[in-house]
Amino acid sequence: MPLSREDVEHIALLARLHLTEDEKERFRQQLSNIIDHISKLQELDTGAVQPMTSVVVEQSRLREDKAGPAMPREDLLSDAPEVVDEQFRVPPVLDGAP
């Protein structure tokens, strides 16, 4: 089933990706081909099969919930695009959201 342009726009919105008009058309075609290919899985009857939810062979266990040393705040803030008063600065949150 080929994707429509609206499908691509909807997926891009969910994925928080701004696409150019060219990209929308190119991805529409490419994603349609890929989805067509992965739809091959529908031909298998998996009614009796459990989904694989863990790759580790042994049972994984929980660690102790214990506070440990954290990375220094100034180190982590040193990589931020914009910092104010030891905090990440971002543009207004409430304007313009769809």
Added chain:
Amino acid sequence: MKDLQKRPEGLVPLTVTQALKGLRAGDFSSRELTAAYLARIEKHNGRLNAYLHVAAEAALKAAAKADKQLVKGRRTKAKLPALLGLPIAVKDVLTVAGMPATSGSRILEGFVPTYNATSVQRLLDAGVVILGKTNTDEFAMGSSTENSAYGVVRNPWDEERVPGGSSGGSAAAVAAGLAPVALGTDTGGSVRQPAALCGLTGLKTTYGRVSRYGLIAFGSSLDTVGVLAHTAEDAAAMLNVMAGFDPRDATTLESAAPKIKLAKRMELKGLKIGVPKEYFIEGLQPEVEQAVRVAIAQLEELGASTREVSLPHTEYALPVYYIIAPAEASANLARFDGVRYGLRVPQDNLFDMFTHTRGQGFGPEVKRRIMIGTYALSAGYYEAYYGQAQKVRTLIRRDFEQAFEKVDLIAAPATPNSAFRIGAHTGNPLEMYLEDVFTLPANLAGVPGLSLPAGFDSQQLPLSLQLLGPHFSEERLLQVGHAYQQATAWHKARPERLEAPHA
């Protein structure tokens, strides 16, 4: 040293084993060795683009420190760290404190992590010297390193061809003698496939063997840390240092760190090798098939017995992978939003800042995979795609479990063809995905794999044999690889064309 005067780059390239032996004996210092590799990087990296970041100054400083320990160790006979003074390269998806980490993406431009990946930390504790960070497909998504935002990597065997990917920078660096060994990561073949295309030994570890802390996540149920080396012996030396439980990666296991010791001479008598009929398909380059068959015959000569096995769900590995990996990627890559690190494209409001940062920061393949993953996880499609893929993944793992009830190892091609030309698949993502058709199943099942140099095609391009084993069978894989390399010389070949004068 005599050799140092003979050629400007001195005594390199070397294997890990040769380098460690020379360092211990005092034949050369770590500083000389490191300087020799840096000289080769200077000479060849401009064309190959294998390294994104060369840490020359830090490397020479670390080497000088290692030399002090080496000198003292020779005097006092004290036990020295296992890899003391050994230069290595690190794929740029793993963090090294103080060195840029880009993951091959513009969205991480300028990001300098403040901590070491656990795998890197353990190697540093064992005394390695880090030469730099190697090029990769963006977020390790690709099979050619053409998806790097920082330019394509060239294959040292033929510079018009790709080195494979996504660990293409690491593969090209080791193949060209710009490092004796390099770290890579393997989510769908990203160690084994470039190793195959560059004539190297590539180890994909069992899921749970090596900590992924500090690995910039792509597909969390598939990502593994591995090694690109000249020999199985070299890969074992690296694995011994890195393996084992890490409280920072809950998937690592306490039992994951036995020290592997390879026997000098090993008969393969009693070893049962399975040859999966589903891996010898139409479209397989005849020379690849022939090389694999010859290699299998060689293993038989060493005493192994072979039989055909079936992995019936092999043809579904590609669609399963291209649902699960993008689904996990779409979640993992949600963190790149321009807030805490890397690129920010300024906009008037937060939402537009997110979408424009991501729209400009990610390249086309990453966007494609984020969108496939988002689609496969979205309301109305989740069961049909992601749910079904998880079930078929069970069937693929069961295929391996059933095969390993009958045989000790599986031998197969690593790739459908030798290194392809730059640009050959760039217009068609699905064609590129097919390059990984023989490596994806191991990641879905979580089992380890090893690609081994196994000859050359008529274009003088390397060919490869892939061995796959049950969970945590790295010792067996490396032992068989080592036995094979005692009996063959393919792993000793070096790309002579690289040394020819370039215009």
